[in-house]
Amino acid sequence: MRIRNAVLIMFIALATCANAKPLTIVEDGKSQAVIQVAAGQPKAKKAAEAIQKYIQKMSGATLEIIDEGAKSDAKINIYVGHTKAAAKRSLKIPTGFDPSVRDDVFEEEGYILKTKRKDIFIAGNETDVYKGTIYGAYAFLELLGCRWYFPGAWGEVVPEKKTVVVPHLDVLSKPDFALRGIGLNTGWVPMTPQDHTEYKEWTEKIAFDSRGDSGKYYPLVGDGFLGILLPPDKYFKDHPEYYAMNKKGKRVIGEGDILHTTMLCLSNPNVYTEILKNLKTAIAEKHDEQGPNTHRISRHGIGISPPDGSPYCYCDACDKASQKFENIQLVYGPQMSEEYYGFASKLARAFPEKFVATMAYSLRELAPQGVTLPKNLAVMYAPIAGCALHDNKDKSCWRRIEYIKNLRQYRKQTAHIYLYEYHPDFLTGLFIPERQTANATVNFPLYKEMDIKGLSAEGRKAFMQTWTSFYVMGKLLWDADTDVAALKKELYFDLFGAEAGPHLQAWWDAVEAHLGAATIHLHEDFMLNNVYTVAFTSSIQKHIDAALAAGGTATQKARVVAVGKIAEHLTAYANMEAAAMRLDYATAAAESQRMLDLKHELNKIYSHFISETFPKSKKPPAFISRGRTNEYKRLLSYTNGDQGNKVGELPLDMKFVRDPYNEGIFSEYYLPEFDDTKWDMRNTHLLWDAQEEPLDDKGHDYDGFGWYRGTFKVAKSAKGKKVIFHSGGVFNEGWVWVNGQYVHHEPHKVWWWWNHTFDIDVTDAIKPGKVNQITVRVWNKAELGGMLRRGFFFTPTDKYVPKK
Numbered sequence: 001m002r003i004r005n006a007v008l009i010m011f012i013a014l015a016t017c018a019n020a021k022p023l024t025i026v027e028d029g030k031s032q033a034v035i036q037v038a039a040g041q042p043k044a045k046k047a048a049e050a051i052q053k054y055i056q057k058m059s060g061a062t063l064e065i066i067d068e069g070a071k072s073d074a075k076i077n078i079y080v081g082h083t084k085a086a087a088k089r090s091l092k093i094p095t096g097f098d099p100s101v102r103d104d105v106f107e108e109e110g111y112i113l114k115t116k117r118k119d120i121f122i123a124g125n126e127t128d129v130y131k132g133t134i135y136g137a138y139a140f141l142e143l144l145g146c147r148w149y150f151p152g153a154w155g156e157v158v159p160e161k162k163t164v165v166v167p168h169l170d171v172l173s174k175p176d177f178a179l180r181g182i183g184l185n186t187g188w189v190p191m192t193p194q195d196h197t198e199y200k201e202w203t204e205k206i207a208f209d210s211r212g213d214s215g216k217y218y219p220l221v222g223d224g225f226l227g228i229l230l231p232p233d234k235y236f237k238d239h240p241e242y243y244a245m246n247k248k249g250k251r252v253i254g255e256g257d258i259l260h261t262t263m264l265c266l267s268n269p270n271v272y273t274e275i276l277k278n279l280k281t282a283i284a285e286k287h288d289e290q291g292p293n294t295h296r297i298s299r300h301g302i303g304i305s306p307p308d309g310s311p312y313c314y315c316d317a318c319d320k321a322s323q324k325f326e327n328i329q330l331v332y333g334p335q336m337s338e339e340y341y342g343f344a345s346k347l348a349r350a351f352p353e354k355f356v357a358t359m360a361y362s363l364r365e366l367a368p369q370g371v372t373l374p375k376n377l378a379v380m381y382a383p384i385a386g387c388a389l390h391d392n393k394d395k396s397c398w399r400r401i402e403y404i405k406n407l408r409q410y411r412k413q414t415a416h417i418y419l420y421e422y423h424p425d426f427l428t429g430l431f432i433p434e435r436q437t438a439n440a441t442v443n444f445p446l447y448k449e450m451d452i453k454g455l456s457a458e459g460r461k462a463f464m465q466t467w468t469s470f471y472v473m474g475k476l477l478w479d480a481d482t483d484v485a486a487l488k489k490e491l492y493f494d495l496f497g498a499e500a501g502p503h504l505q506a507w508w509d510a511v512e513a514h515l516g517a518a519t520i521h522l523h524e525d526f527m528l529n530n531v532y533t534v535a536f537t538s539s540i541q542k543h544i545d546a547a548l549a550a551g552g553t554a555t556q557k558a559r560v561v562a563v564g565k566i567a568e569h570l571t572a573y574a575n576m577e578a579a580a581m582r583l584d585y586a587t588a589a590a591e592s593q594r595m596l597d598l599k600h601e602l603n604k605i606y607s608h609f610i611s612e613t614f615p616k617s618k619k620p621p622a623f624i625s626r627g628r629t630n631e632y633k634r635l636l637s638y639t640n641g642d643q644g645n646k647v648g649e650l651p652l653d654m655k656f657v658r659d660p661y662n663e664g665i666f667s668e669y670y671l672p673e674f675d676d677t678k679w680d681m682r683n684t685h686l687l688w689d690a691q692e693e694p695l696d697d698k699g700h701d702y703d704g705f706g707w708y709r710g711t712f713k714v715a716k717s718a719k720g721k722k723v724i725f726h727s728g729g730v731f732n733e734g735w736v737w738v739n740g741q742y743v744h745h746e747p748h749k750v751w752w753w754w755n756h757t758f759d760i761d762v763t764d765a766i767k768p769g770k771v772n773q774i775t776v777r778v779w780n781k782a783e784l785g786g787m788l789r790r791g792f793f794f795t796p797t798d799k800y801v802p803k804k
C-alpha cells in the first residue's frame with residue numbers, strides 16, 4: 001500500500017471562513033510578528049533564519065527570532081518547526097524516518113503551512129536526513145513572491161513591499177519523488193567552494209538534494225564498486241582467477257585506481273563466497289565511516305557496480321552465462337545483464353534486511369531475462385546511450401520508447417528504481433543549449449505514473465546549457481503536476497522584465513522546439529551540426545535583438561546581455577561547423593576560440609555559467625572548446641604549409657548507395673569505371689542519418705553497409721611527394737579505395753567525441769595533376785552511420801605530426 005504521492009492537500013484560500021483572515025506580518029516597514037522556534041531543532045532554526053532574511057529583504061523589517069515561549073509583544077506568531085504550540089493545536093506534521101526494506105521507503109518527507117487565528121505554522125519532517133521544515137520555509141516565502149531561479153544572487157528575485165500579508169494557509173505538501181538530486185560537484189568541471197556553497201543553498205530553496213546525498217537514501221553506487229569488495233592488491237597475486245579475463249585470455253586487473261577499475265570474474269563461486277565473507281566482516285566492524293570501504297556499505301545497505309566503460313570477463317563460464325542479447329542502443333560489447341543481475345540478486349538475498357544497490361549501465365542496461373530480482377535490489381537506471389533531443393512520449397523517438405519499455409521491465413520486479421538521466425548538461429561537450437526543460441515537463445509526470453523513486457544524477461555547472469531545466473526539475477520532482485508553462489512565463493517576466501522577458505522566452509522556446517523536431521536521436525554535440533545551422537541561429541536572432549532593445553531595470557538589462565552572449569555562443573557553434581564543412585579551418589578555429597572567449601565572459605557575469613577549466617588534464621579533450629580549437633588549428637596546419645599543404649578536397653557531396661545485402665564487394669563498387677549514375681547523393685560532413693528520412697514512424701534509421709563514391713582533383717604540386725588522406729571519420733567502421741586500389745581499413749570505434757579522425761598514406765594510389773576517384777564503404781551496426789566531418793588530401797612537410 002502506498003501512502004506517498006504528492007501534494008495531498010494544497011489549499012490556499014483567502015478569507016473563506018471567520019477563522020481565515022489574512023495576517024499582516026509587516027505593516028509599512030514595521031514588524032508585526034515574531035518567529036518562534038522550537039528549542040534544540042537546528043533545521044528549524046535555519047528555516048527561521050531564512051524567513052527572517054527574506055522578509056527583511058522584502059520589507060526592511062526584521063522579524064525577531066525567539067525561542068518558543070520567550071516573552072514577546074508581537075501581534076502575530078510564526079511558529080517554525082515542531083513547536084509545542086503546533087502540538088497543542090494537534091497539527092499533524094510529517095515526521096519519522098524508516099529505512100527498512102518496503103515499497104514506500106523514504107517517502108515520509110513533507111511540510112505543513114497553516115494559519116490559525118493570529119498564528120502561522122511552518123513545520124515539516126526534520127527526522128534524520130529530511131529537511132521538511134526548511135523546504136516549508138522557502139515554500140512560504142515563495143507564496144509571498146520570492147523566487148530562486150538560479151543559484152546565488154543572479155537568479156534571485158525578491159519583491160519589494162513595505163507591507164507583507166500572509167493569506168489564509170492550509171497546506172500539507174509532500175514530494176512526488178523521494179530522490180531529487182543533481183550534484184554539480186563531480187566530474188570534469190570543478191566548482192569553486194563559493195559556487196558549491198551557493199549551489200547547495202539553492203538546492204534547499206528548490207527542494208533538491210545534492211547528489212552526494214543520494215547515499216543517505218539507498219546505498220551509494222558508482223563505477224568500480226566491485227573492485228572494493230575484492231581488492232586486487234590483496235587477492236590478485238594468489239587468486240588471479242577471481243579477476244576478469246580479457247579477450248586474449250589473460251586475467252587482468254584495472255589501471256590506475258585499481259580498486260575502482262577492476263572487473264571481477266563473477267561466475268567463479270569463490271568470488272561470491274569471498275565477497276560475502278568480506279561484506280559480513282565490514283558490516284560487523286561498521287566500516288562505512290572510514291577508509292576504502294566508505295562506498296561499499298552504508299547504513300542502509302551495500303552498493304555494488306562494475307567499473308566504468310564496458311567491463312566483461314571473457315572466461316568460458318562468464319561468457320556462457322551471458323545470454324548475448326544485443327542492445328542495439330549500444331555498440332561496444334556483449335550484454336551481461338543475466339550474469340550480472342544473477343550475481344547481484346544472490347548477494348541481495350544474502351542481506352534481506354538491507355538494500356543492495358547497483359546501476360543498470362553499459363553492458364548491464366537491458367533488464368535481465370530469466371532472472372528474478374529480489375525486492376531489496378535497488379537499481380539506478382543509467383542507460384548511457386539515450387536520446388537527449390526527445391521526450392518519453394515522443395512517438396517518433398525509438399530510443400525514448402525503448403528507454404521507457406526497459407525501465408518498465410525493471411519496475412515490474414522492484415519498487416526501488418531511480419534514474420540517472422544523461423541529460424542534465426552531461427554529455428554534450430560545448431555547453432550549447434539542450435532540450436531539457438521541455439523534456440522534463442513531459443518525462444516527470446510519466447515517471448510519477450510509473451512510480452519511480454526519483455532522480456539521482458550528476459550534472460555540470462553549465463546553466464548556459466541547462467538554463468531553466470534544473471529549476472523546473474526541482475519543481476516537477478516535488479510536484480509532477482506543476483504548471484511549467486506558468487512557471488516559465490513568470491520566470492522570464494521576473495528575471496528580464498515585462499518587455500524583454502517574452503522575447504527571451506521566444507528564443508529559448510524556439511531552440512527547444514527546433515531540437516525536438518530533429519529526426520536524429522542522440523546526446524552528443526558533435527552530431528548536432530545539422531541541427532544548429534547558421535540558417536537556424538540567424539532565424540532566431542531577432543528575439544535576442546528585440547530583448548536587447550527593450551527597456552527594464554539595470555539588473556534586468558544586465559541579465560538580458562548575458563542571454564545575448566549565450567545566443568552569440570550558439571551562433572559561433574553554428575559558424576564553426578559551417579566553416580569546418582567548407583574545410584575553412586582558420587574560421588572554424590576562430591569561431592571555436594570565440595566560443596571559449598564567450599564562456600569566459602559569461603563566467604565573469606555569473607559564475608554558474610561554465611568556466612572551462614580542466615585542471616586534471618594538460619591536453620584538453622576535444623569535446624571542450626579549448627580542445628576543439630586545437631583540433632581545428634591542427635587541421636589548418638595540415639593545409640596551410642606548416643605541417644602540410646592541401647592538394648585535394650574530398651567532395652562535400654558524393655554518390656551514395658545503401659548495401660543492405662552486402663553486395664558491393666562482389667559487384668566491385670570500388671572500381672573507378674563502376675556505373676554509379678543511379679546512386680543518390682550524400683553530404684560527407686554529416687552522418688547519413690542527418691540527411692535521410694526516418695525509415696518508419698518510430699524514427700528508426702538505416703543501419704548496415706553504405707557506399708560513397710566521388711572524384712576530386714589533386715594538385716600537380718603533389719608529384720613525387722607523399723600524399724595523405726585526412727578523414728573526419730567513418731561511423732563505425734570503414735574501408736577506403738583510391739582509383740580502384742584498396743588502401744585502408746578503419747576499425748570499429750565507439751561514438752565518442754572526436755576519436756574518429758584518421759590520416760592514411762595514399763601516395764601509391766594517387767595521381768597528381770589529375771582527377772582521382774575515391775570509394776568509401778561504411779558499416780554501422782546500429783544507431784548513427786556514415787562518413788562525417790568531410791576530409792582532404794595533403795602533402796606533409798617534415799613538421800607533420802600524425803595524431804595519436
Ligand SMILES: [Zn+2]
Nearest residue numbers: 265313315318
Ligand atoms: Zn569469468
Ligand SMILES: [Zn+2]
Nearest residue numbers: 387390397521
Ligand atoms: Zn530521439
